[in-house]
Amino acid sequence: MRAAAALQAPTHRPSLPRQFTENLLALLLPSACAVCSGELRESLSGGICGRCWRALEPWTGAICPRCGLPLATRVLAADSMCSDCRLERPHFDFARSFGIYSGRLRRAVLELKFHRRERLGVRLGRLLAEPWLALKSASGLPESWLILPVPLHRSRERERGYNQAEVLARGFVKAMRQRGGSALFRLDRRSLVRERSTAPQSGLSVQARRENVRSVFAVTRPTRLRDRDVILVDDVMTTGATASACAAALKRAGVRRVIVLALARATPQFPDVASRTLKEEGTRPVAGT
Numbered sequence: 001m002r003a004a005a006a007l008q009a010p011t012h013r014p015s016l017p018r019q020f021t022e023n024l025l026a027l028l029l030p031s032a033c034a035v036c037s038g039e040l041r042e043s044l045s046g047g048i049c050g051r052c053w054r055a056l057e058p059w060t061g062a063i064c065p066r067c068g069l070p071l072a073t074r075v076l077a078a079d080s081m082c083s084d085c086r087l088e089r090p091h092f093d094f095a096r097s098f099g100i101y102s103g104r105l106r107r108a109v110l111e112l113k114f115h116r117r118e119r120l121g122v123r124l125g126r127l128l129a130e131p132w133l134a135l136k137s138a139s140g141l142p143e144s145w146l147i148l149p150v151p152l153h154r155s156r157e158r159e160r161g162y163n164q165a166e167v168l169a170r171g172f173v174k175a176m177r178q179r180g181g182s183a184l185f186r187l188d189r190r191s192l193v194r195e196r197s198t199a200p201q202s203g204l205s206v207q208a209r210r211e212n213v214r215s216v217f218a219v220t221r222p223t224r225l226r227d228r229d230v231i232l233v234d235d236v237m238t239t240g241a242t243a244s245a246c247a248a249a250l251k252r253a254g255v256r257r258v259i260v261l262a263l264a265r266a267t268p269q270f271p272d273v274a275s276r277t278l279k280e281e282g283t284r285p286v287a288g289t
Helices: 016-028 050-054 083-087 103-114 118-139 154-160 164-178 206-212 241-252 274-280
Strands: 094-100 145-149 185-187 192-194 217-219 229-237 257-265
Touching: 094 103, 094 118, 103 118, 103 164, 103 229, 103 257, 118 164, 118 229, 118 257, 145 164, 164 185, 164 229, 192 241, 206 241, 217 241, 229 241, 241 257
Parallel strands: 094 257, 145 185, 145 229, 229 257
Antiparallel strands: 192 217
16 A cells, blocks of 8 residues: 555644644653654654654555445446445445554554544544545535534443544544635534444444444434535444444435545455554554554
């Protein structure tokens, strides 16, 4: 997987005073990178060293034009969808992700999800601007959007401390507003809810995942969403069952179009190689991942 040169690093940089302050704090109070455990001495928010941040590469290879699934092929016809989309079309219109759920990106997601690294999540959310801009330029999508995070059940959110998808959504909105879209991207945290707690999707078959989230999501303010275009934000997308279930609820409420943006895409075509990669680079793996 190789990224285009223009996409290898995020465009946003902290202000000079903030860089100076954070550099000084890093020197006085050095800490460890959340991904590789190396010492942090750069002014980079979120607890990731510069080397790990630059290694967060976007996927630039072939994808399913509908769900955005990365494909292990160099040639793909424009209308060739993956087998899952051919068998059962998802309720969302398009889905795209920033990168593959492996290596450093996977570790960054796990830190966000289970270690309450909110600043890291906002920073990672800015990366969603890359797949969004690529999709928009290729598909002629409208300008104005409501941004909805995939909701957690309230019990899970209390346990975790926050909804990681909402944190990513905040970062995405900030990135787009810095590009001149202050009135075009509005974050909506309340219109889509998860009505009941469900078992984790990991380890379930494709059909079991669909059944697990069937009729789980509901729209609380349909008048706000009717005839609107929605971007649904999540941290990791695997089969797309959760995103499709959310989109189904949104479409029933009158939403015109649903685009899914996920930070990472998990797929057996590209299994996680984080342990091998970090071992080869001489860094210490993080326990429990």
